[in-house]
Amino acid sequence: MQTKFKLPEFFQRQVSEPLLLECKADLDPEGCFGEQWIAVSEEKLVVWHRDEAPRLTLPLAEIKDARAVSAVGGGSLHIDTDFGPVVAVRYTAALIPMFDYAAKLIKAAAHSEELPVLSERDLPRSCPQCGNPLDEGMQVCAQCMNKGKLAIRMLRYAKPYKLQMVIAGVLLILTTLVELIPPYLTKIMIDDVLGAARQSTRLLAVIGGLGLTTLVMAAMQAVRGLIGIWVGSKLMGDFRKDIFSALMKLSLAFFDRRQTTQFIGRVNNDAEAMRQFLTDGVIYVIGQLLRFVAVLFILFSLDWKLTLFALIPVPFMVLLSMKIWPKIGRLAYQQWRSILRLNMLVGDSLQGIRVVKAFGRERTEMSRYEQTNTEVVHNNLRMEGMWQFIFPVFSLVTGAGTLLIWYHGGHKVLEGTLQLGTLMALLSYLGMLFGPLEWIQQMINWTSTAMAAAYRVFEVLDTVPEVMDVHEPVPIGTIKGDVAFTKVTYGYEKHNPVLKEIDLQVKSGEMIGLVGHSGAGKSTFINLLCRFYDTDEGSISIDGIPIRSISQTDLRKQIGVVLQETFLFEGSIAENIAYAKPEATPEEIMRAAKIANAHDFIVRMPDGYDTQVGERGHKLSGGEKQRVAIARAVIHDPRILILDEATASVDTETERQIQEAIARLVHGRTTFAIAHRLSTLRNADRLVVLDKGRINEVGTHEELVKIPGGIYRKLVEAQQELSKIKGVEV
Amino acid sequence: MKDPYEIRILPPAAVNLKRGAGGVLGGKVENTHYEELTVYRTFPFRFDEEYISVRNAKGEELGIIRELAELEQDSREELRRELQYRYFLPRVNRIVSVKFKSDLWLWDLKTHLGPTRLAMRNLQDYVQLHSGGRVILSDISGKRCQITDWRSLDGHSRKWLEDTL
Ligand SMILES: Nc1ncnc2c1ncn2[C@@H]1O[C@H](COP(=O)(O)OP(=O)(O)OP(=O)(O)O)[C@@H](O)[C@H]1O
């Protein structure tokens, strides 16, 4: 397997044997941006810098080990030799995965072991079209997803409402045309009716005509407005639905890397911006363009010379718009950002309101808010101020056009070469012509906001969930519950594995206790089993089927979890318990609660099972919340039960009761239980001790305490000491 | 006398750092020789050369160097070099240009480690403003650069920064 790098010819010549690896590092030996080449053959490892002569040559026979040592923002490839460690090359973060692979390959080659296989993910990802780096999970290169495509994609959302949009469009065209009539009628009025004597019938007719057009216009505007609102609301709904469902489908890794509060704003504001563009924006542009052309046509047919005069300022306006456009986009983006920050701040402070109060930091929060708030105000002023500046300038320019017409037209009227009515009509039409030009600014505003919003929205819609269902998932039905981990390695960041080469076979019905220091990787272990994340190496299988080929819905149907961070949804306790099984009967809910030892405390509450628990279940104590969560897992009736510190916040007596209940419950189910209080795991068939991401000891309690100096033994001893002091039984 | 719960500040005289033949940092810390030592900035953003955690190859902390400047010359230089290697966070000397090309922000920068280019998907996730005028720029691929204080950049760079942020 090859990296996509090709060793330059004059380096290539220096190595006669076939190469196992050739790649380029992006830093020079001094740690500056630059390049170095590294090649590995079956005989030796060679590193070149600028010169033709190698900077470093190491025979493989001398190499004991190769390690990719990660640093901050980059890393280095360390080679352990008989004479001490050697730094082969240094590189930036972009190449970390590749050099992780390189280290493994060098080690394997030096020990004449089977060479590891390079996977696509190890190579730095870049867009095939433009060479810019690609984001993880992005298939479309952002660079190559241009504005035009964005607009077209947005328009696609309007498709279901084609009919309404067309009606609105037709109405708009009609309104535009009808709007053109009054100035013409005015012209007739002045020139033909008021000028001549005794024309009262014709006067009435013209007034009637004027009245009718106004009426028709008003009616059409109302209908169009209604359609606009209807389509708009529907569109908003569609956008929001799509964004939210895309968010729900994304893998946890996506949210790990981002501030989640920003999405609250995104779902609403971005949808609004896109809606505005689609309903008001698109229709308006078409309407205004149409009107522009029609007015221009009429103007020219009325008096083409005068019209040309009036158009003199137009090029200036176009130029001005073009200059202003990018600036507006930038300002709009800044404003969006500062508002986002403000929202984030509010979200943060309110979520942590208990901590804020506990430490008495209300003032700090207020001043933090004040700061960001000032920024928003400032940005707002700049943005709005810009408009306040642009409007007068545009009116000035259009005003100049009007003045020109007055001047030349006035002369002509005085000379008698032009009728007064025609001049009046010309002026009215001119007003209409420049009206839309002022509208261009509004369009600029809408378009740039909408484009930015669309980009952000499609960014979410286009992100491919890192954990993907295979094309044709294997149907599993009800599983037995055998679980096997084979050489599983995983890191939240690829180059920093949290779990390393985990091998574990679990028979169905077995209860496994996971123990280890905080941060050892216990929660990560179960995250992988639930397939919240995909393994980097190795595989996990259930009943012999790799979980990657099982659909996630099927998989999670078989797994019940009580997570370390208990989360209760907005709703009643009953709804929370029945979360995974909404059709559960009240009896089932009570039975589950009973098993979780939650029944009694729930019944004692005035609202019983209908007690509303807030966002985070604030009305319940930590232990009560946990018991509700256990009940939620119980009612799910899973084949595999996972308890991550499920009983950490309940007293020992309650815990004992829950345990007994769980002991009955786990009967026949595969169970993984994590607990720091080791007594919790007394029913476990086997204990698995994790240490720094590796399985260190496996066995029953009795076996493990016998290992002298074993981690488990130490943990037990420590807890016994503690309980001796406290006089509690372990 | 070693209290495992106490932060151990290493007396400057007890630290003697050397670079091995292979280019790996090693040396003597409190009379023990180590072939390989790793150094960590404990406050990478606030302090560049203060409060440096020295650890052995297994990652166990040997102690904290309170101030790099207190060390004797050779150790000081080696430590400074090692920190530069380990914390690959080039300082931006000049912003050549910032372009928004079809939805990708491209930053052309001159750093104290040479010129480079960063590509960002958006600004809110990739540009972090810290206190004291520090700006951390990160790249889609995970590469990072820092502007130590945007107020002290030259006018040309400041204009780019102000226009974008
Ligand atoms: N979402 C995440 N992103 C990045 N790193 C993570 C994430 N979750 C956990 N880690 C890191 O992975 C390591 C293992 O974490 P894990 O949650 O598996 O520990 P644990 O054994 O469950 O600890 P505890 O007993 O405290 O719950 C830790 O070093 C932690 O910092």
Ligand SMILES: [Mg+2]
């Ligand atoms: Mg945990």
